[in-house]
Amino acid sequence: MNERYKDLVNSLIEKTKNEPHGRSYLSSIKSILHQLEEYLEFNSLEFSPETAATWLFNHVRPTMSYEQFKHIRVHVYRIACDFDTTRNLKPLFYDKEKLSPHDLLPRWAQSIMDNYVKYCDENGQLYYHEIRLSIAKFLTYLIKEGFREYDVVDCRISAKYYTDRPAWSKGEPAFIQYLYKIGLATRFAYRAFNPSFHAKIALYDSVDLSDFPDNYSTTDFIKAAQIHLKSLKKVGYSSSVIAGSATAIDEFCIFLELHDKGFSIEAVNKFLFLQKDKLGNNIEVKRRTLLVINEILNGNMENIPAVFSFKKEIFPSWALEAVEAYKAMRIKNRIAESTLFMDNSSLLRFCNFLNSIGITSFTKVTRQNIKEFNIQDKHSTVEGKVAYNNRIKGFLEFLYEEKIIKQNLAISIPVMSCVRIKPPTILTEEEEAKLNNYIDTTTSLRDRALLKIASQTGMRSIDIVNLTFDSIDWENKTFRIIQKKTNVEIILPFSNGVGNALYEYITKERPNKESNYIFINKIAPFNPYKRNVVAFALKKALNINKGAHILRKTFASKITATSTTFSMVAETLGHTSDANIDPYISIDEKRLKECALPLGNMFSYKGGLL
Numbered sequence: 001m002n003e004r005y006k007d008l009v010n011s012l013i014e015k016t017k018n019e020p021h022g023r024s025y026l027s028s029i030k031s032i033l034h035q036l037e038e039y040l041e042f043n044s045l046e047f048s049p050e051t052a053a054t055w056l057f058n059h060v061r062p063t064m065s066y067e068q069f070k071h072i073r074v075h076v077y078r079i080a081c082d083f084d085t086t087r088n089l090k091p092l093f094y095d096k097e098k099l100s101p102h103d104l105l106p107r108w109a110q111s112i113m114d115n116y117v118k119y120c121d122e123n124g125q126l127y128y129h130e131i132r133l134s135i136a137k138f139l140t141y142l143i144k145e146g147f148r149e150y151d152v153v154d155c156r157i158s159a160k161y162y163t164d165r166p167a168w169s170k171g172e173p174a175f176i177q178y179l180y181k182i183g184l185a186t187r188f189a190y191r192a193f194n195p196s197f198h199a200k201i202a203l204y205d206s207v208d209l210s211d212f213p214d215n216y217s218t219t220d221f222i223k224a225a226q227i228h229l230k231s232l233k234k235v236g237y238s239s240s241v242i243a244g245s246a247t248a249i250d251e252f253c254i255f256l257e258l259h260d261k262g263f264s265i266e267a268v269n270k271f272l273f274l275q276k277d278k279l280g281n282n283i284e285v286k287r288r289t290l291l292v293i294n295e296i297l298n299g300n301m302e303n304i305p306a307v308f309s310f311k312k313e314i315f316p317s318w319a320l321e322a323v324e325a326y327k328a329m330r331i332k333n334r335i336a337e338s339t340l341f342m343d344n345s346s347l348l349r350f351c352n353f354l355n356s357i358g359i360t361s362f363t364k365v366t367r368q369n370i371k372e373f374n375i376q377d378k379h380s381t382v383e384g385k386v387a388y389n390n391r392i393k394g395f396l397e398f399l400y401e402e403k404i405i406k407q408n409l410a411i412s413i414p415v416m417s418c419v420r421i422k423p424p425t426i427l428t429e430e431e432e433a434k435l436n437n438y439i440d441t442t443t444s445l446r447d448r449a450l451l452k453i454a455s456q457t458g459m460r461s462i463d464i465v466n467l468t469f470d471s472i473d474w475e476n477k478t479f480r481i482i483q484k485k486t487n488v489e490i491i492l493p494f495s496n497g498v499g500n501a502l503y504e505y506i507t508k509e510r511p512n513k514e515s516n517y518i519f520i521n522k523i524a525p526f527n528p529y530k531r532n533v534v535a536f537a538l539k540k541a542l543n544i545n546k547g548a549h550i551l552r553k554t555f556a557s558k559i560t561a562t563s564t565t566f567s568m569v570a571e572t573l574g575h576t577s578d579a580n581i582d583p584y585i586s587i588d589e590k591r592l593k594e595c596a597l598p599l600g601n602m603f604s605y606k607g608g609l610l
Contacts, residue, residue, distance in 0.1 A: 002037065002040055002047050005040070005079070009033045032075055032076070036076065047083065049080040049084055050092065053092050056072070060072060076093070077093045077094075086107060087107055090104075100136070101137055101140055102133075102136045109139045109143065116135070116175060116178050131170060134170055134172055135172065137169065138169075141164070150184070151184075152183075153179055153186070154186045155192045155201055157189075158190065159199075172193060176190035176193075187253070188253045189257075191250050191251075197250075197254060201258065203274060203278060204254065204274065205258045205259075209259040209270065212264055215264040216262055216297050218253065218256055221253070225293050229249075235525055236523075237525075241524070245285060245289040255271050268294065272290070292304055315352070316354075319355070322404055327343065329398065334487065336487050337484065349377060357369065367409060370409060374389070374413075389413050396409045396410040396413070426550060427550060427551075439541070442540075442541075446510075446537075447537040447540065448505070449505040450533065451551070454552065456495055457493075457555070459479070459481075460485065461534040461548045462484045463481050465517075465519050465528055466481070468517055468518060471518075477495075478493050519533070531548075535548040538551065
């Protein structure tokens with residue numbers, strides 16, 4: 001009876017002999033443990049931690065001081081721990097209110113914490129009291145939630161704890177990453193502690209991805225993601241762009257992990273839908289990041305597009321052949337790209353309306369259908385309505401001439417008149433002075449060059465941002481460009497001021513990257529600027545929202561007033577017809593005075609009206 005207890009006592013005494021204690025200390029241990037042995041034999045009891053604790057508190061504690069009792073308790077506790085190595089026995093022998101959270105944990109949880117301390121020491125990681133307490137609190141929370149020794153921590157429980165954890169708490173994400181290393185946490189459970197992520201996890205968890213394919217594993221996705229991030233760094237993207245992509249990758253991984261799914265484009269689309277429609281987020285960075293990774297996974301690393309366009313509205317299949325034939329005819333007639341774009345937009349509206357009312361062939365279109373289309377086709381201006389109708393009218397005439405339809409339905413398009421010539425809006429003298437002051441004082445060499453070119457040559461914004469090094473003849477001080485709007489080549493002289501501003505921008509501020517375009521972005525991928533960069537520069541100069549075209553109109557009004565012939569003005573502006581300068585004539589006060597007719601004897605007046 002109690003042979004194991006006796007063996008444990010002998011083992012403890014042998015250990016104590018090797019510790020730096022005196023004979024009296026060893027003698028007291030033997031005496032205490034012998035008293036417990038007599039108690040067990042007298043009451044015919046088997047040794048157990050519970051029995052030992054009962055003896056301590058009911059028979060020993062009342063007979064001595066607390067200091068003496070502590071001395072005895074520690075030895076009995078050591079025997080109990082050697083007897084049962086599977087449990088945390090401290091709460092049984094010590095006052096629970098005075099124990100630390102670590103002391104109250106089960107033995108398996110304490111073992112995890114102790115091993116984590118060793119791991120931190122081996123890897124040079126900080127591990128101090130606040131972190132120890134935070135981790136103990138986290139493990140206590142898991143146990144209260146029903147976790148046991150081999151259960152796995154996932155994003156759901158991490159997000160739930162993040163909301164309830166103490167404000168001072170810290171260190172849990174690193175601990176959860178350690179749990180992942182030892183197989184007790186999912187790969188991205190630690191990311192639920194990110195304030196940007198944890199609130200979204202409930203939404204991500206609520207969707208159903210059970211029928212979605214697993215085209216690639218999460219491991220494959222992460223490898224492709226690392227390739228993408230390295231390529232961003234190599235090209236020269238800013239750290240903020242790279243960080244945004246990395247965040248998008250982690251968040252999507254959480255989304256997949258919640259459903260135990262691999263990567264698929266269907267999952268990407270579902271994720272982006274939640275971002276835009278449920279969370280109201282701007283999804284451009286996330287969208288491009290995930291679509292680029294999809295291209296990498298599909299083996300298209302060499303041909304990744306610079307821009308992933310959203311799926312646009314398309315023509316009904318029954319209308320496509322006729323529309324393409326009309327487009328080909330317009331291209332053959334050298335119609336400008338901007339006009340072709342308007343053609344496409346107008347016909348897209350028209351054809352999709354027909355499709356929506358059940359028409360599946362142009363031969364079935366009636367005049368009543370065209371009337372219904374015009375009633376529902378809204379435009380903000382009369383000019384816009386006329387522009388769209390003219391393009392649809394041209395298309396219907398094409399269908400009739402090609403004998404695709406039997407009636408000339410073009411005559412069913414209503415004719416609306418609108419004022420075609422109206423005085424242009426130009427800069428006031430005060431605004432011009434303010435603009436010139438900004439050009440002279442701004443620290444942005446790009447803005448200075450853009451505004452000088454726009455205000456002193458009258459060049460359109462789209463043509464300015466499309467300037468290339470081949471466009472400039474430095475010796476003759478001229479720009480040679482093919483206008484984007486008219487597809488007509490023109491040669492424009494520029495002043496020394498324009499040339500100097502352009503040279504300063506190129507040599508001092510323009511990124512030193514291989515690109516034939518002059519105005520390129522400062523950050524990767526160093527694409528040419530869009531046309532609105534000129535408008536932004538103008539807004540900084542004048543704090544107005546009139547659009548950069550006002551600079552061209554102001555320039556045009558000036559040269560109209562000073563030129564001898566209107567043909568010269570049209571040529572300078574790159575217009576294909578002299579009639580295009582009529583709006584500028586309407587504000588040329590000097591020449592309008594020359595055109596004034598005498599009123600004769602119709603009125604009696606004094607002084608000059610002009």
